[in-house]
Amino acid sequence: MRRVNHIETLVADSRYAIRGFRKQPGFAALAILMLALGTGASTALFSLVNAVLLRPLPMADAGRLLMLWEDDGSERGHRSTPAPANFADWRTQNHTFEDIAAASWLTFNLTGEGEPERLTGLRVTANYFTVLGVKPAVGRLLAPADDNLQSGHVAVIGYQLWQRRFRTDPGIVGRTVNLNGQPYTVVGVAPAGFQFPGSGADLWVAPGFTQGDLAQRNAHLLFVTGRLKPGVSLKQARADMQTIARRLETQYPRTNTHIGIALVPLREYYAGDIKLALKLLLAAVAALLLIVCSNLAHLFLARGAARRKEIAIRAALGAGRARVVRQLLTECTVLAFTATLLGALLSTLAFPFLVRLIPSTFPSSAKPHFDFTVLSFAGGLAVFTALLFGILPAIKAARLDLNVILKGGAGKGSARGAFGRLQGGLVATEVGLTLLLLIAGGLLVESYVHLRSVNTGFHAQNVLTVETALPPGKYAELARRTNFYRQVVEQTARLPGVIKAAYVNFPPLTLDGGTSSFFIEGRPRPAPGEQPRGANRVATADYLQVMGIPLLTGRFLGENDGPQGPQVVVINETLARKYWPGEDPIGARIRFGNGGPNQIVYTIVGVAGDVRQMTLDAPPYPEMYFAATQGGPGGSFFWPHVLVVRTAANPLPLVASIRRIIAGVDPDQPVANVRTMISVLNSQMSGRQTQAAILAAFAISALLLASIGLYGVLSYAVEQRRTEIGIRMALGARHGEVIRSVIAQALRWTTVGTILGLAGAFALTRVFSSLLFNVSASDPKIFAGFTLVTLAVTIAASFIPARRAATIDPVVALRQD
Numbered sequence: 034m035r036r037v038n039h040i041e042t043l044v045a046d047s048r049y050a051i052r053g054f055r056k057q058p059g060f061a062a063l064a065i066l067m068l069a070l071g072t073g074a075s076t077a078l079f080s081l082v083n084a085v086l087l088r089p090l091p092m093a094d095a096g097r098l099l100m101l102w103e104d105d106g107s108e109r110g111h112r113s114t115p116a117p118a119n120f121a122d123w124r125t126q127n128h129t130f131e132d133i134a135a136a137s138w139l140t141f142n143l144t145g146e147g148e149p150e151r152l153t154g155l156r157v158t159a160n161y162f163t164v165l166g167v168k169p170a171v172g173r174l175l176a177p178a179d180d181n182l183q184s185g186h187v188a189v190i191g192y193q194l195w196q197r198r199f200r201t202d203p204g205i206v207g208r209t210v211n212l213n214g215q216p217y218t219v220v221g222v223a224p225a226g227f228q229f230p231g232s233g234a235d236l237w238v239a240p241g242f243t244q245g246d247l248a249q250r251n252a253h254l255l256f257v258t259g260r261l262k263p264g265v266s267l268k269q270a271r272a273d274m275q276t277i278a279r280r281l282e283t284q285y286p287r288t289n290t291h292i293g294i295a296l297v298p299l300r301e302y303y304a305g306d307i308k309l310a311l312k313l314l315l316a317a318v319a320a321l322l323l324i325v326c327s328n329l330a331h332l333f334l335a336r337g338a339a340r341r342k343e344i345a346i347r348a349a350l351g352a353g354r355a356r357v358v359r360q361l362l363t364e365c366t367v368l369a370f371t372a373t374l375l376g377a378l379l380s381t382l383a384f385p386f387l388v389r390l391i392p393s394t395f396p397s398s399a400k401p402h403f404d405f406t407v408l409s410f411a412g413g414l415a416v417f418t419a420l421l422f423g424i425l426p427a428i429k430a431a432r433l434d435l436n437v438i439l440k441g442g443a444g445k446g447s448a449r450g451a452f453g454r455l456q457g458g459l460v461a462t463e464v465g466l467t468l469l470l471l472i473a474g475g476l477l478v479e480s481y482v483h484l485r486s487v488n489t490g491f492h493a494q495n496v497l498t499v500e501t502a503l504p505p506g507k508y509a510e511l512a513r514r515t516n517f518y519r520q521v522v523e524q525t526a527r528l529p530g531v532i533k534a535a536y537v538n539f540p541p542l543t544l545d546g547g548t549s550s551f552f553i554e555g556r557p558r559p560a561p562g563e564q565p566r567g568a569n570r571v572a573t574a575d576y577l578q579v580m581g582i583p584l585l586t587g588r589f590l591g592e593n594d595g596p597q598g599p600q601v602v603v604i605n606e607t608l609a610r611k612y613w614p615g616e617d618p619i620g621a622r623i624r625f626g627n628g629g630p631n632q633i634v635y636t637i638v639g640v641a642g643d644v645r646q647m648t649l650d651a652p653p654y655p656e657m658y659f660a661a662t663q664g665g666p667g668g669s670f671f672w673p674h675v676l677v678v679r680t681a682a683n684p685l686p687l688v689a690s691i692r693r694i695i696a697g698v699d700p701d702q703p704v705a706n707v708r709t710m711i712s713v714l715n716s717q718m719s720g721r722q723t724q725a726a727i728l729a730a731f732a733i734s735a736l737l738l739a740s741i742g743l744y745g746v747l748s749y750a751v752e753q754r755r756t757e758i759g760i761r762m763a764l765g766a767r768h769g770e771v772i773r774s775v776i777a778q779a780l781r782w783t784t785v786g787t788i789l790g791l792a793g794a795f796a797l798t799r800v801f802s803s804l805l806f807n808v809s810a811s812d813p814k815i816f817a818g819f820t821l822v823t824l825a826v827t828i829a830a831s832f833i834p835a836r837r838a839a840t841i842d843p844v845v846a847l848r849q850d
Contacts, residue, residue, distance in 0.1 A: 048363035054434045073326035073376030077383040080401035088095035093166030100302040101257040104293040118250040129270040132261040134164040141501035144701045145211035151705035153233045162746045164260045172221030173205035179239040188217040190236045192225040213504035230256045252286040286561035305392040311664045313801045320466040326422040327459045328742040333426035359428045365423030373415035389723040416513045457782045464786025467735040471819040472794040474732035477725040483807040490644030492581030493710035495558040497684035500706040524694045530680045535576035536673035541644045553623040567655040571665035587619045588640030594660040604638040608655035625666045650806045740830040747834035772835040778832035
């Protein structure tokens with residue numbers, strides 16, 4: 034019965050709250066909109082946190098899965114993909130993993146059924162899916178027997194490819210598909226949402242690696258994943274693997290000196306650097322929500338003052354303080370749930386922008402959306418905010434002096450008691466949080482501006498990239514590859530509006546393209562682990578000119594650099610400066626190989642400018658440009674597969690013509706990833722741009738809310754001090770003195786808040802300094818500039834209440850008391 038009574042009371046209180054808000058629609062609308070802003074931002078950001086950090090990964094017992102990388106042992110801990118031979122040793126020598134699997138990215142041309150299509154896949158060890166703990170959607174996954182080449186080539190296709198290309202036909206299992214000119218038997222379909230180790234995986238094939246592949250220690254190209262044995266800790270696994278690393282360093286000093294093993298939990302691999310950005314954004318949205326709740330507390334304090342007589346009558350009729358507090362908190366809760374519902378609806382507008390923050394390692398299905406976890410968070414947030422902004426006004430309203438109120442007294446005093454100090458503290462907190470957000474947002478915006486203006490080393494305007502992939506079986510001969518490149522480049526260059534065209538393996542801002550170590554002829558053999566190394570670029574003639582990469586000295590690669598001529602290479606400025614400091618490297622010779630019959634010697638004929646190859650915020654890496662007509666070092670991984678076209682105007686209208694040219698040269702050659710270099714640049718900056726935009730929006734909103742809050746508090750304080758001000762003016766105080774006293778009160782609160790905000794900003798920005806680019810975490814321009822902005826806005830917000838105080842008529846004010 035008591036429970037029923039409580040429910041009936043709650044329903045009655047809720048109805049009463051709704052009637053009260055209907056009588057004050059302006060108050061209710063303002064409060065709901067402010068709170069919807071805070072809860073909407075919080076819910077949107079939490080949906081991203083849920084997608085990235087909380088939602089279960091599509092693997093069984095994912096907490097035991099680790100990524101294994103080679104580590105150079107430096108202070109920064111540079112990680113790289115492992116060499117196949119190192120993987121083989123790790124797998125056989127460890128004592129802490131159930132098993133370890135490996136994968137390597139590979140492109141495939143799917144032909145024979147409909148139009149040719151370029152697919153991105155992986156060659157994997159047959160234990161790959163077993164280690165990951167994945168179950169098939171249809172058919173089976175890979176088995177140990179699939180590592181045997183005698184069993185034939187098999188493939189597991191991705192769920193999206195199954196839907197898109199094969200129309201979700203379960204009969205795909207057992208069928209043969211043509212990949213790179215080779216027959217592969219489809220044995221199963223991966224589950225929906227599974228795209229490990231990256232969002233672009235379409236299929237996984239076996240056998241992935243021959244015994245010859247697994248003997249290589251110079252090629253670093255594997256993604257290695259291991260599943261810990263039950264009960265084994267990350268610390269134990271790291272100790273075990275470091276023992277193996279030291280053993281391999283002793284056995285293979287030439288390739289393994291200073292090479293350690295880094296173990297990264299799978300969730301951390303997926304999340305990448307976004308965890309730090311999310312912590313910053315969560316701190317920002319928490320600050321914004323606190324400012325909103327502080328403002329609402331001010332509003333409800335003022336509303337409570339206006340309802341003193343109503344509350345006093347209820348108390349006189351028998352309502353105890355607890356009953357009054359419960360009624361007022363119910364009103365806050367009704368408003369909070371309404372605002373949270375509106376905020377949740379508004380948060381969906383932010384989802385398309387938040388997707389830009391998700392690292393590319395995540396499956397494409399990992400997107401912010403509403404689920405039970407997000408909805409539960411929103412509900413809990415409504416209750417939390419209701420208590421946060423409602424409890425103090427409710428307690429104050431319940432502590433009324435009934436005798437004074439019922440006798441007609443207004444109960445107005447100096448507003449300098451405990452609650453006056455509380456309001457001042459709330460204002461100071463708002464100002465401090467606002468300044469903190471302004472400084473953090475300003476640093477991120479300045480960082481983005483610096484990134485936007487960074488010298489990329491090439492000219493991206495009017496450059497189009499078109500990816501093709503030459504199957505190793507069909508194009509094993511250098512002459513056949515060269516003929517394909519020549520025909521496509523020549524025909525493309527003849528299109529109207531095309532200035533130049535060329536082929537390259539990896540254009541800027543796409544992939545590092547792998548590295549190769551070499552020896553410099555005429556110099557002593559380097560110590561193990563200190564061999565010179567550079568990234569490989571294999572390109573046709575005119576590539577550097579097409580990209581607008583300047584030549585600093587020597588010559589470009591040319592049409593005459595053929596297979597019969599001397600092997601030549603152009604190096605970049607970083608490589609020249611690193612290995613020939615203060616010298617002219619033109620004419621120097623570098624050797625690949627250990628002196629056997631397969632060694633290749635190249636002569637340096639030019640030095641080109643540096644480009645940002647991997648990311649805009651990473652310094653240029655040593656690079657070498659080899660002539661595609663001479664093959665270049667390495668296997669098919671380094672073959673040029675990207676057509677780069679410079680045009681006089683927008684290149685996109687030429688895409689159809691380029692597709693026809695490629696199909697005319699090879700009808701089985703699909704085209705993929707057609708995009709402009711401008712779009713590549715924009716995609717590089719989208720994450721930072723979104724971070725800066727979100728934080729800037731929070732900061733501007735906070736500044737607006739803080740100014741509104743200060744205005745409201747001062748207006749309320751002036752109203753509470755009306756009698757006091759009237760007395761002062763009756764005793765001779767001038768209008769200017771009254772204005773200065775009100776502004777002085779605002780400046781006292783603002784000064785305290787500014788000190789708190791600056792202290793918080795100094796601490797916060799150092800924690801998140803890794804998110805900045807070419808910006809000091811304590812940039813004096815940002816700190817000083819936004820401090821002045823905050824002071825100016827607070828003074829402006831306090832001027833209207835100050836003017837109103839100066840217009841109080843002493844006679845009227847004294848008569849009211």
